[in-house]
Amino acid sequence: MNDYLGVLKSMMPASYVQRGDQASIIGGAIDYVKELEQLLQSLEARKITGRSSENPTDSSIFSGFFYFPQYSTSSTTHHRCAVAGGESKTSASVNVEVTVVESHANLKILTKKKPKQVLKMVNGIQSLGFLVLHLNVTSVENLVLYSFSVKIEDGCKATTVNETAEAVYEMVDRFEEESADQLS
Known part of the structure; x- marks a missing residue:
């Protein structure tokens, strides 16, 4: 050893x-x-945007970072969201992937970049009952990929993969609604 x-x-x-x-x-x-x-996420995103003459703001830039997203936006104009278990929900443009091992979880959240979003994300994750241990932020054009490593605190209601993904998805969706309300 x-x-x-x-x-x-x-x-x-x-x-x-x-x-x-x-x-x-x-x-x-x-x-x-x-x-x-x-660093790898950042370099791969730069490599893809550097050689892509198509739309570099497409979420396919980060598609390699999501192996089994619980919630992922389709490319239709209706922004339908596929939910684990075959259901679907209307959504803003967001992808959420959650892995849980005992009392720790990894969260990957891909969404459109907004002002003061990092602070909102960290506060939102903490308000769900998670302790943020590590955060990576990678942004390309108008997209941002947040990779959280969190500890599930005692009393947290979201302890399974699906519960956590649903809670994070709803949190990001709420941020989108608040942002739209501020613009109107």
């Missing part, structure tokens, strides 16, 4: 490992992988 931890420590910058104990090495490796993931 110590040999593997030594190899892991040697593969990342020293700034990610403050102490030499096992927990620090593993924690630093997790942080480093998250940073690399965010």
Whole structure:
């Protein structure tokens, strides 16, 4: 085990490992992988927009980041939203993917970029009963991809994948409605 931890420590910058104990090495490796993931998302988005002569604001820019979205917008003008289980809902342009492992979850939210949206997203996620551990934000043109790593707090009502996806979807939809009301 110590040999593997030594190899892991040697593969990342020293700034990610403050102490030499096992927990620090593993924690630093997790942080480093998250940073690399965010960098990869940014580079892939730039690569796609650089070579795409089509509409670079299309959500297909980020399509590779969603493996099994619970809620994803179709490309029709009605903006119908496919929901896990075969239902569908009317939606603003948003994609939500949730993975849950024990008391932790990863949330990916793709939506149109709006002013002060990052603050609204973080506050909204916290108000749902999640503790934000890590956030990556990648934006291209008028789209933004939020990747949250969260801890599900005690008393959180959304504990399953579908409950969490539904709650996040409704939160983003509410932001869209509030934004439209402010414009009118």
